[in-house]
Amino acid sequence: MLIREMCDSCSGPLRDVFSMGSMPLANSLLKADDLASPGEAYPLVVAECTECSLVQLRYVVEPEVMYSDYRFFTGASTPNTALFRSLAQSIKQRVGSGLAIEIGSNDGTLLEAMEVEGFDVAGVDPAKTHCEIARKRLTRGTTINAYWSESVAAAFAGRADVVVACNVLGHSDNLNDFMSGVSRALKPNGIFVVEVQYLQSLLEEAGFEMMYHEHVSYFDEWSLGALLARHGFAIEDWEVIDAQCGTLRMWASKTTISMPIEFRKHDWQKFRSDLESRREYVMSRIDDAISNRRPVCFYGAPAKATQLANFWKLGTDTVELATDTTPAKQGLWIPGALIPIVPRDQLTPAYTAIVMAWNFYRQIIARESEFVAAGGELICPTLKGEPCITPTR
Ligand SMILES: [Zn+2]
Structure with a gap:
């Protein structure tokens, strides 16, 4: 460490x-x-x-300790797949065609969408299994099984028309080497598209459970802009998209003048007091369920579930199990809290389910209408007990 x-x-x-x-x-x-x-x-x-x-x-x-047994598959989530298809179309509109490189290409969901849009593609990802899955999905493109770095980027030296990095920059433990690699891979007029968890959304939602060891850095437009500027990139555009409860997407190149960015002060005192309000709200809903003799479970076992269970000290005496649709997670346990993960079909309407993938709460409500109609209860464990709100620019 x-x-x-x-x-x-x-x-x-x-x-x-x-x-x-x-x-x-x-x-x-x-x-x-x-x-x-x-x-x-x-x-x-x-x-x-x-x-x-x-x-x-x-x-x-x-990283060798954290990613030795990585189980997150991009394609396992339908909303993610749709978002990547739309991102591929946006890149097509701005870049046209050519060679696209994705850093952290996971199971190839975005690479496949980029191929459909006519790009030549190459992915780089440290998880071997994910690289193999991605290769099978591609017709012309391939993947390199490695951590992104300036030396790995040398393989693409100055040939890429676009480099894409979705939810991977925040995982890097050497930001300047990461960015030197992006610079090295791109053509002089190439575009860098980067998506990161948006710190502003995390603070506004008191989303402490989005902070975990794999997420080393947390950006807003100011700190991300400063990193890009240090590597000669100007910001062409940025937006907050409604994914992962606030994803900051930035478009950058070396051939333009940077758009102005406003500095944001982070209010940590408010974050801590909002976090306590969230805890009180969720605990009161759990207490209500228990007093009504309803078993409580987690709906979904993402990283957020580990963080929430461990920070709020929820064990199997309170949360009986966690359901998850990802087969690779089923039959395992949430670390620390030791809550077992089971397939979704074990969720009966007797349960009060705390929706841990609350960034997809709207979709889950729609998908689980039968469960709710039969008496099942879904709880959104956010600050307002409602789907999170993405701050506007
Ligand atoms: Zn600094």
Whole structure:
């Protein structure tokens, strides 16, 4: 584990702003054999750069430890698939055609959509299984099984028309090497499209469970713009799209003048008090369910479920199980809290289900109309008990 003494983006001084104490790795789900000695926990301390305002983790766990058994598949989520199809169309409109490289290409969902739009594609991803799945989906393109870095980018030296990085920059433990790689891969007039979890949405929703060890950096438009500028990129455009409860998408190139960006001060005191309001709301709903003799479960077992269960100390005495539609997660346990993960069909209308994939709450409500009509209860564990609101620009 690395202890970060200075900002990973600008090398400025850091100050600690929020701590979750010792937490397990959010995506390291446990097998039956692991239950006797549940996985290790690591300090989760959030710090902010006093120079460029980048929010980042103070303690960084080695990627080899975190990604040895990675189970998140982009294509497993229908809303993600639709979003990537729409992103591929937007890139087509702005870039036209040519070579597209995706950093963190996962199971190839976006690469496949880019091929459909007529691009030559190449993906880079550290998970071997995901690379193999992606290759099978592609007709001409391929994937490289590696962590993105300047040296990996050398393979594409100056040939890429567009480099895309969706929800991967925040996972990098060396932002400047990552960006040097993007610069190296792109043509001089190439476009960099980057999507990151939007810090502003996370703060407004007190979405502490979106903070976990894999997410090393948390950007807003100011801190992301500052990182890009240091590598010679100007911001062509940016938008907040309604995915993952606020995703910041930025378009950058070296051939334009940057659009102006407003500095945002982060209100950590409000974040902490909102977080307490959320906890009180969710706990009161759980207490109501228990007093009505309703069993409680998690609907979905994303990383957010690990964080919420462990930070709020919810174990199987409160949350009986978690349902998840991803087969690779079924039969495993949420680390720390030791909540078992079962297939969706084990959810009966007797349950009060806390929707952990609350970024897709609207879609889940629509999908589960029969469950609700039969007496099942869905709880949205957000600040207002409703689907999250994406802040406007
Ligand atoms: Zn900084």
